[in-house]
Amino acid sequence: MELSRSEYPAMLVSAGKERRRVEETYVQGLKKLAKRQPPDEASDLGVFQVPWQKIVGSTESLASSHLILAQKIEADIERPLREFTTKSRDMQAMSTIQGNLAAMAKEVESAQDKAEKLKKKGTKAPAAKVADATAGVENATSQWDSQAPYVFERLQSVDESRLNHLRDLLTQFQTHEVDQVERNRIIAEECLNVILNVEIADEIKNFAAKTVSGKPKVERQRSRSTLSPPTSSLVTDETASQISGGSGGTSTAGQSRSGRARRWGNEAVLRGTDTASQVTRPALIGLVA
Numbered sequence: 001m002e003l004s005r006s007e008y009p010a011m012l013v014s015a016g017k018e019r020r021r022v023e024e025t026y027v028q029g030l031k032k033l034a035k036r037q038p039p040d041e042a043s044d045l046g047v048f049q050v051p052w053q054k055i056v057g058s059t060e061s062l063a064s065s066h067l068i069l070a071q072k073i074e075a076d077i078e079r080p081l082r083e084f085t086t087k088s089r090d091m092q093a094m095s096t097i098q099g100n101l102a103a104m105a106k107e108v109e110s111a112q113d114k115a116e117k118l119k120k121k122g123t124k125a126p127a128a129k130v131a132d133a134t135a136g137v138e139n140a141t142s143q144w145d146s147q148a149p150y151v152f153e154r155l156q157s158v159d160e161s162r163l164n165h166l167r168d169l170l171t172q173f174q175t176h177e178v179d180q181v182e183r184n185r186i187i188a189e190e191c192l193n194v195i196l197n198v199e200i201a202d203e204i205k206n207f208a209a210k211t212v213s214g215k216p217k218v219e220r221q222r223s224r225s226t227l228s229p230p231t232s233s234l235v236t237d238e239t240a241s242q243i244s245g246g247s248g249g250t251s252t253a254g255q256s257r258s259g260r261a262r263r264w265g266n267e268a269v270l271r272g273t274d275t276a277s278q279v280t281r282p283a284l285i286g287l288v289a
Contacts, residue, residue: 009081016077023070030063047203051195058191065183072176077169090158101151104144111136
């Protein structure tokens with residue numbers, strides 16, 4: 001639908017008012033959201049305590065940013081649009097200019113109508129009246145030709161001033177939009193940096209420290225058998241020979257007993273028992289003896 005020029009300011013005023021109301025409603029919602037707390041005030045958020053506080057603070061900052069935009073719309077957009085017709089001298093003179101232009105146009109039209117009527121009568125029309133009508137047309141046309149360009153120039157100037165005013169207001173509105181986007185970007189960036197600095201390892205350390213806090217420290221005692229290496233569990237040929245030599249034995253019986261002892265000790269090791277570790281040199285000497 002094509003809009004007349006007079007409808008542009010009213011349309012912008014209405015749009016600005018609706019946008020301001022939307023921003024104010026959004027501000028109220030953000031402030032209400034910023035007042036929300038964790039399910040339990042005593043809840044321990046751990047390493048997320050600082051990010052949570054930053055998120056809450058950023059919500060309040062975001063509400064302030066949109067409130068600034070709403071205030072700027074009212075002060076810099078709505079009010080200048082409503083007051084333009086009353087504060088602009090050119091706009092106040094518009095009614096006078098239009099009245100003068102309409103009066104000149106009516107005079108030309110009346111003079112032309114009068115002359116046309118006399119022309120239709122032809123020779124019956126009095127010559128004096130025809131001359132007066134012709135002179136009236138010439139005078140009205142001359143007045144129109146001399147004043148109408150100036151009037152149209154004034155109208156063009158006023159129209160340009162009004163359009164420039166509308167353009168400036170729209171530019172100002174978009175500037176406020178850009179400023180708000182920049183403020184919101186800074187708020188979001190600060191919040192993001194805090195979240196990215198969260199260290200999960202710190203949460204694990206804090207949890208472990210709180211878990212063992214106030215509890216006695218219990219040291220695990222290891223068995224002596226695991227701390228000290230076991231005694232020799234294998235009877236080597238050298239030991240067996242020493243045993244045999246100690247018994248002075250070259251006798252067949254001594255060698256036989258020495259071989260049995262050696263086999264007995266090795267079998268004990270293979271069975272995984274501690275018997276071989278209990279075989280000491282005196283015991284073997286006793287067996288050989």
